[in-house]
Amino acid sequence: MGEPIRLKTPLSNEEVENLKIGDRVLINGVIYTGRDAAHKRLFDLLKEGKNLPFDIKGQIIYYVGPTPAQPGQVFGSAGPTTSYRMDAYSPSLIERGLKGMIGKGMRSDAVKEAMKRYKAVYFAATGGAGALLAKRVKRAEVVAYEDLGPEAIRRLEVEDLPVIVVNDVRGNDLYIEGERRYRTSP
């Protein structure tokens, strides 16, 4: 198993194009959190032709609803949530320059198509590894929708956040390829 690739956000088209499924990546820099309710609000803003609450160009959104931080902790346990619930909103965000999404589970064909067309990737973080992932968050602040509690959009500064490339810009899908490779039943 090769060494993981270190990437710093914001991501360029070239950096994204070089990634392929199965690559282990350590993300550094700023990323944003957002899940169900926040996505709906971002989507509605775009529909109304308004600006988003942060510059999405080259950025990564992490689908996560953390536990409350304990005293002295930067961020609570923070594993990924299931991504398909964001599928309806993701293509519009990708079109506006979003370069990466972190979650778990398969994406829709529409999202995969948008990733191919506008050069973006989908990463899986390890579902349930909330305690480990939280330690890679060095700063966290709410940038929008504080009323949503764990679902508010937060700006995170991360160091070596471990993820795996699941969908690349060529339309490959590790969920499909991985299963095919190891399947031994008919």
Add this chain to the structure above:
Amino acid sequence: MLVNGDWKKRFIVPKSRITNHESRLRAGTSALRCAGTNHGEKMREVDVKLITEKLRDLCMKANTDLGEDVFQAFDRAVEKEESPLGVEILKELKENARIAKEEKVPICQDTGFAVVFVELGQDVHLVGGNLNEAIQEGVRQGYKDGYLRKSICHPFTRANTGDNTPAIIHTELVPGNKIKMTVAPKGGGSENMSRVTMLTPSDGIEGIKRFVVQRVKESGSNPCPPTIVGVGIGGTFEQAALLAKKSLLRPLGSKNPDPELDQLESEILTEINQLGIGPQGLGGRTTSLAVHILMMPCHIASFPLAVNIQCHAQRHKEAVI
């Protein structure tokens, strides 16, 4: 299946997980035999405040302190896993559980629905309040004081109840003057992949295998594999689901006391791990760590089957008062 007519021999269920069916039988007979003597157990008063305190601690402990049996199951899986990426993921899960335990932080951000099993000794007299409210209060305090995520909401409006209540409580009366409580927080991702079905008797054991394996296959990466697959066979519609859930409390790596069910567990597990789904669904040999089955008699016209999928964070803690 019931050729010899003695279902107790055929349906060996650990005493701690006996179903209402058997506990009623046993409680009934012992009460007849020992009427007036409380079969040797002294009546004991327990203040429900103690139940609240224990519940609070169990909620926090269950969410941060993964059982040694699960750590060992991760180690066994690392040995067998052929996918290099799968091995990395399994090691990451073990490291995550270690951090959670050492730093007393939640293993997973989904700290779950609080499912509480209570075995209440019939010689216990509860004082100072009611059992249900004492349990709910324990869950309320545990999720607040433990900085656990509150994940319970109104089904339509999705408005959060704010304190992770109500808990799901399964109470069973048992002989004795003790109270055993088990808290098993259940995450939403894996629970969503669970199903109950009413097979027809002619489907037989093959029907069970087909349904369980298909369920795991269709669940893919969603329930955070490697999973533990809880299977409930027999009873009624709702009892099958409860059996499936209770089967998850059995320690990983332990054998089913019924040799026939033990064999079935291992056959189903082999088929599941041939699917190739692997850790986190990214390909590999370890799709599930174990299959656990509990079975009881069913109606002559029925063949109920329930599959309760559990993610790798197989969390549960118990206490006895």
